[in-house]
Amino acid sequence: MDLVGGRVVDPDGPLNRREGLRIVDGRLVEPGDQADLESDLMIDLQGGLLTPGLSDMHVHLREPGYEDAETVATGLRAAARGGFTRVACMPNTNPPVDQRSVVELLLARAREACGVHLHPVGAVTRGLKSDDLTEMAELKEAGVTAVSNDGFPVFSSRTMRRAMEYAKTFDMLIISHAEDEGLKGDGVMNEGYWSTVLGLRGIPAAAEEIAVMRDIALSRLTGCRLHIAHVSTAGSVDAIRRAKAEGVPVTAETAPHYFTLTHAALQSYDANFKMNPPLRTERDVEAILQGIVDGTLDVIATDHAPHSQEKKEVELDQASFGIIGLETSLGLVMTHLLRPGRVGAEDLVRLMSQRAAKIMGWNSGHLRAGELAELTLIDPQATWTVDPELFASKSRNCPFGGWELQGRAALTVVEGRLVHWEKSRAEADSGLLVRAL
DSSP states (O other): OEEESSEEOOTTSTTTTOSEEEEETTEEEOTTTTTTSOOSEEEEOTTOEEEEOEEEEEEOOOTTTOTTTOOHHHHHHHHHHTTEEEEEEOSOSSSOSOSHHHHHHHHHHHHTSSSOEEEEOBOSBTTTTSSOBOOHHHHHHHTOOEEEOTTSOOOOHHHHHHHHHHHHTTTOEEEEOOOOHHHHTTOOEESSHHHHHHTOOEEOTHHHHHHHHHHHHHHHHHOOOEEEOSOOOHHHHHHHHHHHHHTOOEEEEEOTHHHHOOGGGGGGOOGGGOOSSOOOOHHHHHHHHHHHHHTSSOEEOOOBOOOOHHHHSSOTTTSOOOOOOTTTHHHHHIIIIITTTSSOHHHHHIIIIIHHHHHHTOSOSOOOTTSBOEEEEEEEEEEEEOOGGGOSSSOOOOTTTTOEEEEEEEEEEETTEEEEEOHHHHHHHHOOEEEEO
């Protein structure tokens, strides 16, 4: 396969700024190498961006237990369409990922799916809510590289300390769902002006910030690597920035909805704007943007959280938290960060590929001759309107329906194999020339 006429974007790689790539027997070769070989497929990129495969270190695939909302197969298909070649799935399934057999089940399901790499995240505690630590060493042996109680914060500081001490013994990453459950209570949205106006129970920013500061303190105490998930508040960004300056081994992520939406969206009473942590204020949005630009926030993840219609099309108080994001994330980042000039193309690669791979210990995030081809072709000119009914995901709980975005994944390649090809749309919208020889 020859990919010609585009721009390779790999800020730390030897092929950066080349105009194309060749894939032979599933591996990348230097452009021009093996020129005597006849390619079976030539794609003229006409200015498209060839990047290392995108990585999402925070998704929920709902299998086992909630297959009505998502399965491994449908979730990985959605990932491929979003340009992702690797995803990490959180352990809040039924049963949860707290033992080897569940890890093995997920990996088996992934092998039957479209080819996108799946990396299960194990639970910190048995059943996610107990104080009994999981057998992390056994989970790691089964294929887990990080543990988290995402969706259910570790309530006890003592338990979290023990977990960090245990995880550090074999360099396991702990991903923190930073939330003080007592302070959150039965809140449904951000506590502030709009919760008062709408008469809805609020969740204060402090519910997140207290937990962020606690877990940073425990990381400082134990030396365990800590990653803060789905950061949503200005106070959290400040705390993480100070911790990094101090040398605490902490990294952090946010998600596109935290820099594109505010709590004012709940005026619609649409449960697709109900998420956890909740949408915050304009000040928080600005702090998230600044944290992305200055590197305090390392990663943009999706927190893809599919739910069936039955769990979303109910009164707001009763609706489940969370939205899907695998198929909109790249378009939102390109439209709201790249096009306004807040980040450049190389920053995008770091935020959506390289840093997640480094934090999770994945062998990905670069384009190097001789390695198996794992890449994403981004069409920066493609303008498209979000229509959740067309998504590969099994669920439709997306708040961005009808939004016009610019930029999307035109091609996704894993180990030299096409797992997604937006051929017809690419040709129609931006004139990308695709020629099968």
